Amino acid sequence: MAKRVAIVGTGQTYHKSHRPDVNGQELINEAVQRALADAELAIKDIDAILIGNMDHFEGINYVDCWSVDGAGGVMKPVIKITTGGTTGASLAIGGYHMVASGMFQKVLIIGWEKNSESDTTGAITTAFDPVWDRQVFAGAISGLAAEAQAYMARYGASDRDGARVSVRDRKHATNNPYAQLRKEVSLEDVLASPMLADPIHLLDVCPRSDGACAVIMANEDVAGRICPVPDWIWGTSAHNTQAMIGDVDWGRLKSMEQCATEIFKKAGIKEPRKELSVIEMYQPYSFAGLIWIEDMGIVGHGEAPRYIWDGNTDMGGELPVNPSGGVISCNPIGATGLIRCAEAAMQVMGKAEGRQVPDVKFAVSTGFGGCMWTNMLLHGKKKPN
C-alpha cells in the first residue's frame, strides 16, 4: 500500500544576485541546515537525498556526487532529477513518490542554483532543437514574449494588465525576508523600465539569483511525530506540451490546464477559486500571472485582468497569489520550483510569518520550464483520504 506523504520541514537561503562568500556546497548546506532545524531532525535521520539544478549554469557534472559534503549525502542514497525550470517542482514530486512508494520514511529534497556563475541565456538556448528551433529562439524570454503577445491579441489585454501583476508580486516580496528584490514599484515604474522583449519590461520579469532550498518529506507513520501541523501532499502532476515551437497553442498553457484538471479531480475540488486558500505560482514574468490562473481554472479565459485589478489575488484578497513575492522577486532557477513548494508548505503549516495568509486549508504550488512544462502540487492541512 502506498503511504501518505507530508512536508515536515523547509529551509532556504537569503537569496541574492551574487553570493561570492560561499561556494555551491556551502550554499546548499545553508538550506539543508535550516530545513533540518525547522523539522528538528539531524542528518542521520534522513533516509535518502534528492537533489537538482541545471547543469549548464554552474558547469558541474554529476552534481549528485559532487554535492554530498554540503548536502549530507555521504553513504546515503542520493539521486538527481533535472528538468529545466521545472527542476525544483520535479524534485518535490520526486520526493513525494519516493516516500509514498514505501521505500523511504524521510527524504531530504534540495534544489539550488548559483546563477552568478552562469551564462543563463546561453545555457537555456541549448535546450532547443539544434536544427529547427535554436537559431530562431534564444533563451527563455523570447518564448514568454510570444506567449504574452498571443494572449494580448486573443483577449485584448494590455501591458498595463501585466504590469499590475508585477506591482502585486513586488509588493508582496517586501514581506519576505528571503526574497532577493524587495522594493515596491508603481505601475508607471514597470511601464517605464527598459523593454527587453516586447511586451516584457525589465520589471515584468524574474532576476537570476544565487540560492538554495531544502524540503523534508516524511510518510504518515512519522510525519505527525516530527511536526505538529504537517503539510499533506494531496496530489502531484506534471505535463508538457512542446517538442517543437510550432506545437504550442500560444496564449494558452495547456500543460497548466492538464495538471489542474488532474489534481483537482483527484482531490474532489470543484471550485478552485473558492476552495483554494493561496497559490504559489512559478510565474517567471508578470503576464503569466494573468494567463495561467485562467488555465488553472481560477477564472475564465480572458477574465484574469479584471479579477486581478479588483485585488482578488493581493494579500487580503479572495485568493492571494505569491505571498512570497514569487519568481519575479527571486529566481535561483534549480531551487525556484522547490521554493514555491516550500512557501506553500509554510502557508499550510502556519509558518509564513509576515506573509502568512490566514486559515489556509488548501494551497497550490507550481513549476514551469522549458517545453511549456507545468508541474503542480496540491498541499492541504487535512490528511488526504
Next chain:
Amino acid sequence: MDRAAIIGVGMTKIEANKSRETFADMAWEAVNKALNDAGMTINDIDNVVTTSSDFWDGRTISCMAVGDASGAAEKNLSCVEGDGTFGAFYGYTRALSGSYKTTLVTGHSKGSQCISSLITNSAFDPIYERGLGMDMITACAMQANAYMDRTGLKPEDTAQVSVKNHGNALKNPLAQLPMNISVEDVLKSEMIADPLRKLDCSPVSDGCCAIIIANESVAAKFKRKPVWVKGLSFCTDSFFFGDRDLARSNALAQAAGNAYRMAGIKDPKKEIDLVELYDAFTYQELLWLEEMGLAEYGKAANSLKKGEYNLDGRLPVNPSGGLLAGHPVIAAGLYRIAEVVLQLRGEAGEHQVGKAKTGLAHGVNGLCGQSHCVWILDQEK
C-alpha cells in the same frame, strides 16, 4: 509496500556512431521494442521517466529531446540525470506510490557526439581538481593502481575480464565489440593511462534502452511473464578521493547489502545466479564483484581464471559482454537491467546462461564508482 515487476524491455543495437539517428530516433526504436515486447500500446503506459544528461547530450533540459519519442506527450513525465539504474529506481517508486501503475523508463546517450575527457573533467571540483587535467580514464587508472597494489593483482589478471566479456559479446547481436582476443592482445594494446590499456577500457558508444515497470496489480495483465524486483538499493560515497579508500567501494558494499536484505537473500554467493555489472574498465568487474560480496576481496581474479564467471560457469558475469563490449553512458545500467530480464525469462538467445532464477543488475554514477545502484531481479514474486 506493494511490489513491482519489469514487464517489457527494448534495446537498440549498441554502435560506435549512429550518425543517421537523433536522440529521439534512438528513443523511438527502444520504446517501440519495449512496448512490443510487453504486448502493450503507449496508451497502456501511464507515466514516463527519461534518463539523460545535459553534459553528455550537450543540451540543457536534455529530456526535451526524447519526451515526445518516449510517448510522454499528455503523460506525467520526469527526468533523472545519471545512470539508467537510477532512472529506473525513480520509475519503480512511481509504480508503487499509488499514483501510477505502469512506468516507461528510457535512457539514452550518444558518446559519438561527446568529448568524454572534457565532460568527465567537469565532474571534478572546479577549484581544487579540475585544473590538474583529470578525467574519468586517468581517475580510474589511479583506482586500478590502488586496487592492484592492495591486492597484488597484475595486468594479466585484469586482462582476463576483457577476454571473457569481448568473447561473450560474440553471442550478443546487440553488442558493439564482439572480439575473439587473448590476454596477450590486451597486454599489447595501446597504453591509455597506466595501467589501463585500450582493451581494458570500454568503448565510446551510442544506444538507447527502455524498460517498462508495472505495479503488481497490473503486472500479469500483459504478454510477458513478469520479472520481479525483489531488492533495490543505492548509496553514494565521499566525493574527494582523499576522503575515500579508492581501492575499495564502501558504497557498493552498503548498496548490495541493503538490496540483498530487501530481497531476503542471506548468502548471495549461493543465491545469485548471474550478474550484469558496470565494467567500464576491466579491474572494475573484479572490484565490484568483491564489494557485492560475491567473491573475497582480491580473489575474484582467481575465480575468473578458473572459468567460474564464464557463460557456462558457476556465476556468469556479464554474459552480454558488458560495458567493455558497448558503453552508452547513462543507458548502460538500464541495459544491464534489460539483459538480466532477458536471462530470467530464458530469452537471451545465444548468450543465455543455464540456471537463472535470481539475477543482479548494477549501475554506477560519478567518478570511480562514487555512487552505486544494485537491483535484485527474480523469476518469482
